[in-house]
Amino acid sequence: MLTLLIKEAAVAALQHLYPEQTFATDMVNVNETKVEFKGDYTVVLFPFVKMLRCKPDELGKQLGEYLVARNAALFTEYQVVSGFLNLTVNDDVFISMLQANWHNEQFGKQHQTNKKVMVEYSSPNTNKPLHFGHLRNIFLGYALGNILKTAGNDVVKANLINDRGIHICKSMVAWMRYANGATPQSTGIKGDHLVGDYYVKFNDVYKAEIAALIANGVEEKQAEKEAPIMQEAQQMLRQWEAGDKEVYSLWQTMNGWVYEGFEVSYKKLGVDFDKMYYESNTYLLGKAIVEKGLEKGVLFRKEDNSVWIDLTADGLDQKLLLRGDGTSVYMTQDIGTAVLKFNDFGLDQSVYVIADEQNYHMQVLKLILKKLGEPCADGILHLSYGMVELPTGKMKSREGTVVDADDMMDEMVRIAQEQTEQAGKADGFSEDELKNLYNTIGMGALKFYLLRVDPKKRMIFDPKESIDLHGFTATFIQYAHARICSILRKEQMILMPEANQFKGFSATQSLSKAEKDILVALEQYPEMVKTAATEMSPSVLCNYAFRLAQLFNTFYDQHSISKAENEEKKQLRLMMIIMTAQTMRQAMKMLGIDLPEKM
RNA sequence: GGACCGGUAGCUCAGUUGGAUAGAGCAUCAGCCUUCUAAGCUGAGGGUCAUUGGUUCGAAUCCAAUCCGGUUCACCA
Numbered sequence: 001m002l003t004l005l006i007k008e009a010a011v012a013a014l015q016h017l018y019p020e021q022t023f024a025t026d027m028v029n030v031n032e033t034k035v036e037f038k039g040d041y042t043v044v045l046f047p048f049v050k051m052l053r054c055k056p057d058e059l060g061k062q063l064g065e066y067l068v069a070r071n072a073a074l075f076t077e078y079q080v081v082s083g084f085l086n087l088t089v090n091d092d093v094f095i096s097m098l099q100a101n102w103h104n105e106q107f108g109k110q111h112q113t114n115k116k117v118m119v120e121y122s123s124p125n126t127n128k129p130l131h132f133g134h135l136r137n138i139f140l141g142y143a144l145g146n147i148l149k150t151a152g153n154d155v156v157k158a159n160l161i162n163d164r165g166i167h168i169c170k171s172m173v174a175w176m177r178y179a180n181g182a183t184p185q186s187t188g189i190k191g192d193h194l195v196g197d198y199y200v201k202f203n204d205v206y207k208a209e210i211a212a213l214i215a216n217g218v219e220e221k222q223a224e225k226e227a228p229i230m231q232e233a234q235q236m237l238r239q240w241e242a243g244d245k246e247v248y249s250l251w252q253t254m255n256g257w258v259y260e261g262f263e264v265s266y267k268k269l270g271v272d273f274d275k276m277y278y279e280s281n282t283y284l285l286g287k288a289i290v291e292k293g294l295e296k297g298v299l300f301r302k303e304d305n306s307v308w309i310d311l312t313a314d315g316l317d318q319k320l321l322l323r324g325d326g327t328s329v330y331m332t333q334d335i336g337t338a339v340l341k342f343n344d345f346g347l348d349q350s351v352y353v354i355a356d357e358q359n360y361h362m363q364v365l366k367l368i369l370k371k372l373g374e375p376c377a378d379g380i381l382h383l384s385y386g387m388v389e390l391p392t393g394k395m396k397s398r399e400g401t402v403v404d405a406d407d408m409m410d411e412m413v414r415i416a417q418e419q420t421e422q423a424g425k426a427d428g429f430s431e432d433e434l435k436n437l438y439n440t441i442g443m444g445a446l447k448f449y450l451l452r453v454d455p456k457k458r459m460i461f462d463p464k465e466s467i468d469l470h471g472f473t474a475t476f477i478q479y480a481h482a483r484i485c486s487i488l489r490k491e492q493m494i495l496m497p498e499a500n501q502f503k504g505f506s507a508t509q510s511l512s513k514a515e516k517d518i519l520v521a522l523e524q525y526p527e528m529v530k531t532a533a534t535e536m537s538p539s540v541l542c543n544y545a546f547r548l549a550q551l552f553n554t555f556y557d558q559h560s561i562s563k564a565e566n567e568e569k570k571q572l573r574l575m576m577i578i579m580t581a582q583t584m585r586q587a588m589k590m591l592g593i594d595l596p597e598k599m
Numbered sequence: 600g601g602a603c604c605g606g607u608a609g610c611u612c613a614g615u616u617g618g619a620u621a622g623a624g625c626a627u628c629a630g631c632c633u634u635c636u637a638a639g640c641u642g643a644g645g646g647u648c649a650u651u652g653g654u655u656c657g658a659a660u661c662c663a664a665u666c667c668g669g670u671u672c673a674c675c676a
Contacts, residue, residue: 026616034619044618046656056656083656084619125676165676279676306674315602316672323674330676359603360671386604387670423638441638453612456604458669470638471624472612479638487635531615543613546623557631557640599638 002097002523003030006041006087009074013066018052032520038079039086040520046083056083091511094519098575101522108525108586110152110533117153118341119145121353122266122273123160126258127171128196128397130265130405132461133355133388136450139592140385141353142271143451143538146590148351151533156345159273160337163255164280169236171195172250173229174202184257190406192261195254196397203398205229241327268409270443270592275344277337283328286336290321290328293372309368319364334365335372342376349379351536356384356456383536386458388450403463412467413442419469425599437596444474444593451591452542472546474593477584480549480556481595484581487561488574495585495597497578505568505575514555518576521548525583538591545587552580 007025014023027047033039043063045056052059057080064078064085074093079086101107121141124130130138142157149155175182175198184191206229213223224230239247266272290307293299299309299321307322321332341350352362362382369377389395395402416438420426426434449467453459469475485495493500511519525544532540561577564570585595 029616029618031615031618036620042619046618049656082619162676167676304674320674325674327674329674333676355670356604357670358676361676363603364672384604389669419638425636425638457612458605459611468611468625473624473638475638476624479636483636483639490635527615535615539613540615543623550623553639554641556635560635562635599636 001526002089002093002520003041003527005074006030006043009067009071010043010063013063013070014048017062017066021051033086037081037084037086038088040089040516041087043085043087044083045080045085049083056080060085091509091516094511094516094523095509095572097523098519098572098579101579108529108583109150110526110530112154113152115153115348116156116345117148117349117351118156118158118275118345118347119148119351119353120158120160120277120341121145122271123162123354124262125162125167126195126255127167127199129190129192129261131395131397132403132405132408133395135269135405135408135446136385136388136459137353137355138266138269138271139447139450140383140455140538142269143541143591144351144353144383144536146592147529147532147536147538147541150529150590153349153533156274156347157272158275158277158341160277160279160282163278164240164251164283166233166237167199168251168255169233169240170202171199172247172254173233173236174198174205175254176250177205177229177232184260190261190264191257191259192265193404193406195258195261199398200400202229202233265406268406268443277340279333279337282336282340283333284336285340286332286334287322287328289335289339289372289374290332293321296372298371298373309371311364311367314367316364316367319368321368331361331365331368334361335368335374338365338369338376338380339374342374342379347376347379349381350376351381351383353383353385355387356458357387358382359384381536383455385455389458389460391460391462403461409443409446412446413438415466416442416445416469420599429598433598437599440594440596441469441475441478441599444478444588444595445469447591447593448474448477448542451538454539455537472542474588477545477549477588477593478595478599480552481581481584482597482599483556484552484577485597487577488581490562491574493574493578495578495581497575497582500574500578502571502575505571509568509572512559514551514558515573515576518548518551518555518580521551522576522579522583525587528587532590541587541591545584548580548584548587552577 004025007028007030010028011023011025029044029047031042031044033042045060048059049056060080060083064080064087067087068075068078074090075087076090077088119141122134122138124134145155145157175195178201179198182194184194187194189197206227209227209229210220210223213226214220218226236247240251290299294301294307299307301307304324306320306324308318308320310318312318319331320329322328338350341347354362359382362384366377366380369380387394390401390403392401420438420441429437445467452472488494528540528544532538559573561570561573564573588595
């Protein structure tokens with residue numbers, strides 16, 4: 001906001017000084033002034049030097065002179081250093097800004113755009129529990145939904161459940177063979193884990209059967225096809241598609257167990273969805289759209305009856321859309337789901353939070369929809385994120401080399417407890433409060449850890465190294481927040497701005513460096529929300545909230561709030577820290593991270 | 600081989616449309632608790648921004664080539 005104001009002032013000044021030229025705000029480059037120099041904001045002069053054929057320092061002097069004279073309320077002084085015009089902003093500007101935003105609960109919230117946006121995330125398979133890699137997806141999607149909402153969009157959070165296919169049948173076959181009717185109730189095992197166990201079991205048996213066949217002289221490729229357990233799974237898939245009652249009923253039962261398990265995990269993760277899609281419901285629509293495309297001549301049929309689209313003219317390959325036997329593939333389902341989403345909500349934009357290994361798939365999906373003349377094609381946006389890997393490589397559910405999501409959450413909460421007790425900070429809480437606190441700290445650390453880096457960077461997580469609670473972490477921000485709350489308790493004030501009565505303070509006080517830094521940072525909050533939304537990057541908010549906490553800690557170390565130099569200063573500082581706490585809370589809330597009042 | 604993504608301090612990462620001496624955190628070292636919470640603060644060391652060339656007043660940022668790592672190009676999802 002302030003930078004825009006400065007740009008506008010600069011344009012007006014330039015226009016006045018050089019009436020024969022035309023200037024626009026986007027020609028002006030305004031940065032925060034480097035700490036080594038005096039000033040708050042810097043206008044870079046070089047872009048105008050060529051245009052106006054003048055010397056940078058002369059232009060700077062003219063411009064600075066004019067700006068300070070003309071905008072005395074905004075600028076107090078200027079300095080020109082080798083092509084850079086450093087402007088010092090009047091402290092009153094920051095103070096009145098603080099006062100102006102005081103009762104503004106919507107601080108940071110952008111104007112409603114009336115854009116309807118769907119964010120699809122999580123989208124699990126129903127044959128195994130969630131693992132650490134899914135967490136990155138879930139936190140990203142949930143945060144992005146909140147960020148886009150704050151940025152003024154009408155957001156629908158959606159989850160597409162991949163509930164059908166051969167992989168589901170694998171768990172079912174293994175369960176039938178080996179479970180003896182075991183249920184989550186009878187075993188006490190969480191439903192998704194129970195089903196996942198049989199998915200792993202399937203693969204163990206499958207491998208053993210292949211090995212046995214090979215030992216009997218069967219070729220490896222042939223063995224993979226002939227293994228009895230695989231044959232059973234394929235038979236089951238055919239039965240499922242044919243609507244076999246028993247298979248369908250088992251499918252429903254086992255999926256039900258998984259859903260119950262997921263429900264628990266989602267609740268613990270603190271995320272939710274407005275709309276659930278099931279691939280078992282959408283693949284038929286996909287098939288219908290493909291048939292239409294065939295009629296239109298966009299698609300073609302091969303001799304074996306399979307249906308394809310030719311994308312070679314776009315530099316891609318041919319892509320299969322229906323098998324020779326008429327059954328659908330992944331892409332077919334996705335085409336159906338994409339259109340369905342669009343029709344259900346009249347979307348302007350449909351965001352898919354999906355790992356970067358599917359970049360090609362998403363590119364093809366969009367292109368196919370475009371060629372089919374589906375209007376939803378243009379609104380599709382793939383938020384691609386890098387996979388989370390273990391030091392040993394990719395996580396593979398079927399081989400059991402995964403860090404389980406539920407275990408990870410428990411582990412983080414345990415670490416939070418351990419560290420709290422170690423720091424001797426577990427006193428003065430009730431048992432319930434402690435449980436809550438450990439959860440807030442542990443889950444916060446986990447979420448922050450996965451959100452703080454740019455989504456497209458892949459990350460390697462070493463389970464042997466626990467996630468830190470110091471430094472660039474949620475804990476750091478939570479601690480700063482708790483400190484602020486502690487001061488407010490002492491001053492008998494509360495967090496909500498509107499509920500506090502201030503004795504008031506004059507709008508003209510001189511600010512220390514530490515005070516000003518916080519106010520400058522606070523001023524940037526709406527801009528940060530905007531950036532996070534347009535870049536679709538929650539990490540922007542992680543960095544911002546961390547910086548606020550850092551600035552507060554520095555300020556806290558240098559100044560006393562309760563024992564400020566005078567009453568006016570105290571009131572100003574109280575207002576500052578409440579705004580700081582509130583801003584940190586709002587930013588973190590978007591990421592699904594809570595900040596405790598005491599820790 | 601084609602397409603896409605990444606390469607910044609010992610490690611994990613920031614670095615808005617090109618702007619001043621490239622910044623944090625962790626780790627290492629040196630300080631700071633009688634004072635609103637030390638899960639904190641202050642300071643030090645640590646860099647051929649993968650390489651080379653180009654564009655210009657100016658390049659980690661833009662362009663080209665090269666090297667390294669990853670993903671993908673399935674009748675799996």
